[in-house]
Amino acid sequence: MIRIGEFSKMAQVSVPTLRYYDQMGLLKPIEVDRFSGYRYYSVNQLPRLHRILALKGLGFSLEQIGEALDDGLTPEQMRGMLKLRHAQLSQELAEMQSQLLQVEMRLQQIEREDTAYDVILKPVEPLLIASVRAILPTHSAVGQLFKEVYEGIGPYVDEALGPCPGAGGTTLVLWYDTEFKDRDVDGAAAFMVRCRVPDRGRMRVEVLPAVTVASAIHHGSYDTIGEAHEAVIRWVDAHEYRIAGPDREINLYNKPPIRRDDPTYITEIQYPVEKI
Amino acid sequence: MIRIGEFSKMAQVSVPTLRYYDQMGLLKPIEVDRFSGYRYYSVNQLPRLHRILALKGLGFSLEQIGEALDDGLTPEQMRGMLKLRHAQLSQELAEMQSQLLQVEMRLQQIEREDTAYDVILKPVEPLLIASVRAILPTHSAVGQLFKEVYEGIGPYVDEALGPCPGAGGTTLVLWYDTEFKDRDVDGAAAFMVRCRVPDRGRMRVEVLPAVTVASAIHHGSYDTIGEAHEAVIRWVDAHEYRIAGPDREINLYNKPPIRRDDPTYITEIQYPVEKI
DNA sequence: GTAAACCCTCAAGTAACTTGAGAGTCAAGA
DNA sequence: TCTTGACTCTCAAGTTACTTGAGGGTTTAC
Secondary structure, rough: OEHHHHHHHHHOOOHHHHHHHHHHOOOOEEEEEOOOOOOOOOOOHHHHHHHHHHHHOOOOOOOHHHHHHEEEOHHHHHHHHHHHHHHHHHHHHHHHHHHHHHHHHHHHHHOOOOOOOOOOOEEEEEEEEEEEEEEOOOOHHHHHHHHHHHHHHHHHHHHOOOOOOOOOOOOEEOOOOOOOOOOOOOEEEEEEOOOOOOOEEEEEEEEEOOOEEEEEEEOOHHHHHHHHHHHHHHHHOOOEEEEEOOOOOEEEEOOOOOOOOOEEEEEEEEEEEOOO | EHHHHHHHHHHHOHHHHHHHHHHOOOOOOEEEEOOOOEEOOOHHHHHHHHHHHHHHHOOHHHHHHHHHHHHOHHHHHHHHHHHHHHHHHHHHHHHHHHHHHHHHHHHHHHOOOOOOOOOOEEEEEOEEEEEEEEOOHHHHHHHHHHHHHHHHHHHEEEHOOOOOOOOOEEEEEEOOOOOOOOEEEEEEEEEEEOOOOOOOEEEEEEEEOEEEEEEEEOOOOOOHHHHHHHHHHHHHHHHHEEEEEOOOEEOOOOOOOEEEEEOOEEEEEEEEEOOO
């Protein structure tokens, strides 16, 4: 019969924690005084407390621990729990390592005094687009394809692009080359559309699949957009991802891109990626 | 001017999260309708949101992110934050690896169908003890030293051991050998005492320093206590700790140890350790 | 008898959201 | 003009494993 304070010292566990374990039903005192409410423990409970602490050390939640202790689980079940936990831990470990890498990259970026682009990973949903793809003399020539896309949509403009709500009508550019080129580049101009309309001329309607992308946002003239691309590509390399599809330049500014050097433009660069 | 739903889709961030960021002052809409309360955002806010997500990806708290964004910090400050975070991450990573190791060990233990001892790491406070140390023919001979300790305390028994509360009077055994021995072992029998009393004969009063110990609880006869020792030592080896001082067998059962094979005994095995 | 040390039961706070209830707003179609 | 459905609002509660604090009873030692 030991009072809570001494039991707490024996096991190096705080008193409120013991009370909490009582409340949770993890470790009930052998006796509770009916009048004073004092909790009384026994040394026989130390092994149980010890086991709780050991399982907690393995990273299990109190709920899991409670179940494990109450169900008097077989070694087989214990093995299952541990295997599961092992898998979880491995994954968290990998995430952490990648986070560490990211921090290191960021530091390097500062050392190099680079413009710091914020590259993040995110999932994007499938996207229905109407596009015209062509081999272009230079990157800047892609602008001229938008007119062709628009005309390709022709009579369906209202249904396909619609009014503001929904992403219908947003423009984007796709680049298909897998290596860097300066001329004769393979690109496409596209509109997001809200419904499938018939192909016409060089205009094709297709679905860009759901993918995970590494994304950065470029603020300002198109002339310096190369830096943003470079930043994302470096990020992808460093994090053991590989590029898995044409990259996208999404025009987040609502006006169509007319002057290439408008400093108020906002463009999102997305590279579909997959883990190596 | 974009409503919250569309902004949420653009950035792949949930609507409640955006509202939460607003509430936290991390990302305020450019306008809030005075009557409807509707939040309106602008594409110009995407870079800020992007930066928030990037910093969150590095593991910073929203509070830290808020400060960083509002203080328009210098690259130097950013470097400081990142260095700090780097250190934190490295440490967490190490902890996780050790946890993973622990889980693996536990699995192995099950494969071997070992009795599972629950080994945990915990800090213990400095301990004042009265002890008699000697070279003993066998481990079991340590019991005979307790009488000598008790007599050494002699007239101070009441102050030193006192009544129940406080750990005074608890008995423990210390083993000083750094390698395993079967005979001529260097051990001590000790009482925890509540005040310093004069040495007498072979009885010495000393302070066991505060250390971190790897600890297991053995339930039952002393004759099988070797298994518990083995379990702790294996744990210490596997976790890249080294033994840093004599190990302790603490008698948690209140009666003095008279019959070695009493199956109701409870003993805690503690090995002081330090990280390699 | 009293003071110190100990114990009790609430309740609130932590981080970063998610979920749900209940109610108001807006755009498009009938 | 009305309705429908999609969208939005606020507010409260839940999540984990505790810690901290308020306010008040109990034991023990002198």
